[in-house]
Amino acid sequence: MTKEVTTPYGVSLWKSIRSLCDEFKQNTKIKVVDGAKTRFWKEDWHEAGNLETLFPDIHTLVLQQQNTIAELWTPHGWNIIFRRHLNDWEIPRVTKFFGVIEQFSGLETGKDRLQWLGNSTGTFKVSAAYRKLNHPIMQASKWP
Incomplete structure (x- = not known):
């Protein structure tokens, strides 16, 4: 991801494009x-959401905080x-965490990819992005 421009100067075309990045990201999902x-904790690959955000307490308990899904997944399940050993009061939370991640069906042959949510095929098209990101209500409110 590119860094946001914070200076008063710069090429306005790229500033405009960069300003759409967050909205673009909201309309995509990672297909593992x-x-x-795909990093297990850091990226929004699971349908429940970002695992680091959903389970910050579990994230602090694990050793593999930067690992990818491929590094943590085995044919027998998650590794x-x-x-440290878990305390009694942490076990229900860890059980809930494993209940969420057990929905993962496993790895396949191919590469991870970004899917566009703006159409049924999941492929990015400029026309679909334009319709999705071009808000007519916002434009009408700016009309003099």
């Missing part, structure tokens, strides 16, 4: 295939290693 490029 081989898991080699999550905790820093």
